[in-house]
Amino acid sequence: MSYPYQIKSLEAYQQAYKQSIESPENFWADVASHFHWRRKWDKTLEWNFTEPKVEWFKNAKLNITENCLDRHLKNLANRPAIIWEPNDPEEHHRVLTYKDLHYKVCQFANVLKNNGVKKGDRVCIYMGMIPELAIAVLACARIGAIHSVIFGGFSAQSIADRLQDAQAEYIVTCDGAYRGQKDIPLKNVIDDALIGCRFVKRVIVCTRTRTPVSMLKGRDVWWEDEVKKVETLGMFDCPAEEMDAEDPLFILYTSGSTGKPKGVVHACGGYMVYTNYTFVNVFQYQPGDIHFCTADIGWITGHSYIVYGPLSAGATTLMFEGVPTYPDAGRLWDIVDKFRVNILYTAPTAIRSLMGFGLGPLQGKKLTSLKTLGTVGEPINEEAWHWFDEHVGKGKCPIVDTWWQTETGGILISNMAGITPSKPSWATLPLPGVQPILVDDRGEEITEAVDGEFKGNLCIKAPWPAIIRTTYGDHERCKKNYFSTYPELYFTGDGALKDEQGNYRITGRVDDVLNVSGHRIGTAEVENAINMHAGVVESAVVGYPHDIKGQGIYAFVIYNGGHGDDNLQRQNILQTVTRIIGPIAKPDKIQFVSGLPKTRSGKIMRRILRKIAENEMENIGDTSTLLDPGVVEEIKNGKL
Numbered sequence: 323m324s325y326p327y328q329i330k331s332l333e334a335y336q337q338a339y340k341q342s343i344e345s346p347e348n349f350w351a352d353v354a355s356h357f358h359w360r361r362k363w364d365k366t367l368e369w370n371f372t373e374p375k376v377e378w379f380k381n382a383k384l385n386i387t388e389n390c391l392d393r394h395l396k397n398l399a400n401r402p403a404i405i406w407e408p409n410d411p412e413e414h415h416r417v418l419t420y421k422d423l424h425y426k427v428c429q430f431a432n433v434l435k436n437n438g439v440k441k442g443d444r445v446c447i448y449m450g451m452i453p454e455l456a457i458a459v460l461a462c463a464r465i466g467a468i469h470s471v472i473f474g475g476f477s478a479q480s481i482a483d484r485l486q487d488a489q490a491e492y493i494v495t496c497d498g499a500y501r502g503q504k505d506i507p508l509k510n511v512i513d514d515a516l517i518g519c520r521f522v523k524r525v526i527v528c529t530r531t532r533t534p535v536s537m538l539k540g541r542d543v544w545w546e547d548e549v550k551k552v553e554t555l556g557m558f559d560c561p562a563e564e565m566d567a568e569d570p571l572f573i574l575y576t577s578g579s580t581g582k583p584k585g586v587v588h589a590c591g592g593y594m595v596y597t598n599y600t601f602v603n604v605f606q607y608q609p610g611d612i613h614f615c616t617a618d619i620g621w622i623t624g625h626s627y628i629v630y631g632p633l634s635a636g637a638t639t640l641m642f643e644g645v646p647t648y649p650d651a652g653r654l655w656d657i658v659d660k661f662r663v664n665i666l667y668t669a670p671t672a673i674r675s676l677m678g679f680g681l682g683p684l685q686g687k688k689l690t691s692l693k694t695l696g697t698v699g700e701p702i703n704e705e706a707w708h709w710f711d712e713h714v715g716k717g718k719c720p721i722v723d724t725w726w727q728t729e730t731g732g733i734l735i736s737n738m739a740g741i742t743p744s745k746p747s748w749a750t751l752p753l754p755g756v757q758p759i760l761v762d763d764r765g766e767e768i769t770e771a772v773d774g775e776f777k778g779n780l781c782i783k784a785p786w787p788a789i790i791r792t793t794y795g796d797h798e799r800c801k802k803n804y805f806s807t808y809p810e811l812y813f814t815g816d817g818a819l820k821d822e823q824g825n826y827r828i829t830g831r832v833d834d835v836l837n838v839s840g841h842r843i844g845t846a847e848v849e850n851a852i853n854m855h856a857g858v859v860e861s862a863v864v865g866y867p868h869d870i871k872g873q874g875i876y877a878f879v880i881y882n883g884g885h886g887d888d889n890l891q892r893q894n895i896l897q898t899v900t901r902i903i904g905p906i907a908k909p910d911k912i913q914f915v916s917g918l919p920k921t922r923s924g925k926i927m928r929r930i931l932r933k934i935a936e937n938e939m940e941n942i943g944d945t946s947t948l949l950d951p952g953v954v955e956e957i958k959n960g961k962l
């Protein structure tokens with residue numbers, strides 16, 4: 323595999339960038355020409371941000387798995403596609419070559435078909451980080467079914483909401499999952515999600531933990547049995563379904579500032595081209611390199627940079643089942659040495675948590691194979707950046723700080739390893755094809771710099787191939803959320819700074835979305851969950867700076883009723899949040915209050931609560947317009 327579109331110098335970047343803006347259609351048509359299409363496009367791009375409607379590679383036909391698997395069989399059949407490292411270091415790792423992976427994907431694609439799954443059907447995947455998860459994802463793509471992976475940390479209620487929204491009739495899960503010390507009973511959670519849910523036709527259960535599970539006759543089947551069945555039927559190959567470039571490839575749910583999570587929809591053609599292009603360029607992947615992204619496939623990072631980006635590039639992708647601190651805080655370094663990992667892509671929160679263990683866990687680790695380091699998910703503070711650079715990269719590995727979102731499908735702003743300069747805690751430059759713009763609250767472009775920096779709301783002017791196409795089942799919501807705040811612009815929800823060289827520094831969300839350990843959580847979602855707890859009258863949730871998580875969740879709760887002390891009541895509320903959303907949404911602090919600061923029209927003044935949670939008591943500002951200014955003093959005094 324060679325990558326003719328891989329940028330090899332700063333000058334080449336500048337040239338590519340210029341060309342991509344001057345003639346985006348020619349630029350992306352040229353990149354796309356290096357993929358396998360059943361039929362070429364009639365037009366490279368048609369778009370407007372008003373409806374919005376974006377069509378890349380119009381009327382082209384393809385199947386992404388032919389690009390991720392079949393096209394590598396000629397030259398790379400025996401190259402490892404997936405290296406899998408289990409949670410328990412004593413258990414043997416697994417290697418799947420491209421030939422193996424192709425075989426298994428076809429096999430499971432036949433299992434899906436045999437169970438009634440058809441093109442366009444939604445398949446919910448709720449599994450731990452085992453190779454079968456990647457196999458299930460690719461098998462869906464093979465037959466044109468739309469996968470919707472749900473992270474293993476979400477509750478039954480969250481799953482039920484997503485199943486309902488996607489009208490998913492098929493589920494692929496495991497008996498359980500290993501994550502560090504924990505065994506997560508995945509199938510039990512699915513069973514809870516399915517109580518009262520009548521439309522799910524089939525649950526396919528893959529064996530991993532041998533946790534006892536209930537299997538409902540007529541609905542639940544074992545992965546292993548189904549595989550045997552298709553073998554007996556002599557179904558080995560599975561021809562790839564021909565997909566339109568704009569057919570949906572998957573739905574991935576993510577949190578917004580209001581209400582329930584929304585199903586972000588990505589399309590086959592553009593997503594394939596863009597994840598491949600950014601993978602090859604940002605990380606400067608070279609054939610034979612081992613790429614290790616520590617994310618879970620339940621998040622977009624895993625979709626784009628464990629599965630589709632690397633595999634479409636014929637790369638070797640390392641999948642790790644466990645967590646960085648199990649059995650000890652040297653686990654990632656052991657994995658790097660064991661497989662001679664070349665690219666390590668992780669999250670600032672993981673770096674900060676490992677920093678907390680000191681340098682001991684790094685002792686005796688070579689880390690000499692590393693060439694490129696990467697971070698994603700939240701702004702990286704300078705201390706963590708330097709620690710990563712010095713102690714992991716040994717000062718020799720460029721660090722790419724990659725900014726993007728579930729909705730963007732792939733990386734939009736980042737330096738390119740060793741090609742464009744890095745700047746600690748700055749995501750730096752837009753990738754080719756990406757046109758950022760900073761605007762003020764009225765949508766006017768920021769043209770005045772203060773101390774050499776422009777500051778504003780980050781928007782993008784024109785589509786890149788992996789831009790969100792719609793929110794599943796509700797296009798209006800897509801329009802309202804991303805394309806209406808500032809007309810004719812895609813609004814990211816992030817604030818940013820730009821320096822005079824054109825580098826961007828993402829400062830964080832400007833909406834009511836929190837970023838906790840790199841996970842996105844809406845404050846409204848957490849409030850809804852807290853409010854479901856008996857005795858809770860009202861609540862308000864804000865973020866506050868947290869040393870390891872980046873942001874912590876601070877909840878102000880009006881509570882009357884219940885028995886037991888405050889601590890027990892807090893624990894009870896946490897249980898409810900865990901049931902409604904999942905453990906990742908549990909507030910770090912719950913302060914009981916008698917009232918919330920509200921305007922005369924009844925709106926909660928979050929700005930004030932945020933200041934209190936951040937311990938910025940002096941900068942609370944004007945409270946005279948409040949219905950009851952006295953409540954602010956009380957809240958300040960009770961601050962946790």
Ligand code: WT7
Binds near residue numbers: 622701815828831837
């Ligand atoms: C939000 C998107 C896309 C991968 C994982 C998160 C924040 C992401 C960075 C970065 C500063 C970042 C933004 C963004 N974010 N990467 N390199 N520097 N902030 O995906 O769950 O869709 O969250 O994560 O606030 O809007 P996500």
